[in-house]
Amino acid sequence: MSKGVPAGFHALTPSMVVKDARKAIDFFERAFGAEEIDVMTGPDGRVMHAEIRFGDSILMMGEENPAWPQFKSAETLGGSPISLHFYVADVDAAFKRALDAGAKADMPVQDMFWGDRYGKVRDPFGHVWGLATRVKEMTKEEVARAGREWMAKMAEAK
Numbered sequence: 001m002s003k004g005v006p007a008g009f010h011a012l013t014p015s016m017v018v019k020d021a022r023k024a025i026d027f028f029e030r031a032f033g034a035e036e037i038d039v040m041t042g043p044d045g046r047v048m049h050a051e052i053r054f055g056d057s058i059l060m061m062g063e064e065n066p067a068w069p070q071f072k073s074a075e076t077l078g079g080s081p082i083s084l085h086f087y088v089a090d091v092d093a094a095f096k097r098a099l100d101a102g103a104k105a106d107m108p109v110q111d112m113f114w115g116d117r118y119g120k121v122r123d124p125f126g127h128v129w130g131l132a133t134r135v136k137e138m139t140k141e142e143v144a145r146a147g148r149e150w151m152a153k154m155a156e157a158k
Contacts, residue, residue, distance in 0.1 A: 008037075008058060014084065015060035017071045018125045021047035024061060027124060028052055031101035032086065032094070034059075054086060074126030083120075083128040091133040095119045098131065111135065113146035 005011055018024040021039070028034035037051040037058065046063045053059075064073050074080035088094040095109045098121045106128055109119030115136040121129050138146070 008053070010057060013058055013060060014082075015062070016080075016082075016125075016127065017062055017064055017073045019064050019073045019075050021050050021061055021063045024123075024125050025050060025052060027101055028054070028059075031098040031103055031121075031123070032088075032129075033097075055088070059084075077126070079126055080128070083130060085130040085132065087132050087134065089133065091117045091119060091131050094131050095121065098123075098129070103129070113150040114138065114143045 025034070025036050025039070029036065032054055035053040037053055038049075039047055039051075040049045042048045042065070044065075046065055048062055048065070050061045051058050052061065062071070064071065064076060086094075092109055095105075099105060102124050103121035106120035106122050107118075109117060109131070112118045115134055115138040116132040117135045118130060118132045121131065123129060
C-alpha cells in the first residue's frame, strides 16, 4: 500500500453517478462478477456512496440527487465521455456474461493490434466498458508498428 492510500484501493479510483445504484450494483454483480463492499444511504433512502470491487479495483458510485444537481448520470446526459477498461481472465466469457446480464454489444470481441483480445459493451446505465484479456506481450515498438499497419489497412478500406 502506498502512503495515504487505504488498503484495497489504488491511487486513482473512478466514481460514477447513476439513477438507481441498487440496480447498477445488481447488474455489475451479474455482468462482471463485481462485489459490493459498502453502501451508505441518505435519509431519503438514496445511495449517497457505494464501493464495488471489480477484480482488484474499486469503483465508487452514488445516485442522482436534487441536493447535488451538478452530478448527473450518463442516463440523464444521454451518454458519457468516460469509458471503463476492465481486464479479465477470459474476455469472451466476460463479454457473453455481460450480454446475458443485459449489456448491449458496442464492438464484438476481437484480437487487437496492441496485444489484447478486446470488445466493448454498453451497460443499461449508459456507460461503455472495454473488456480485455492480454493475449500477447509486446514492446512499445511492436505496438507502434502494428498500430501503423492497422491504421494503413483502415485507410485502405475507406
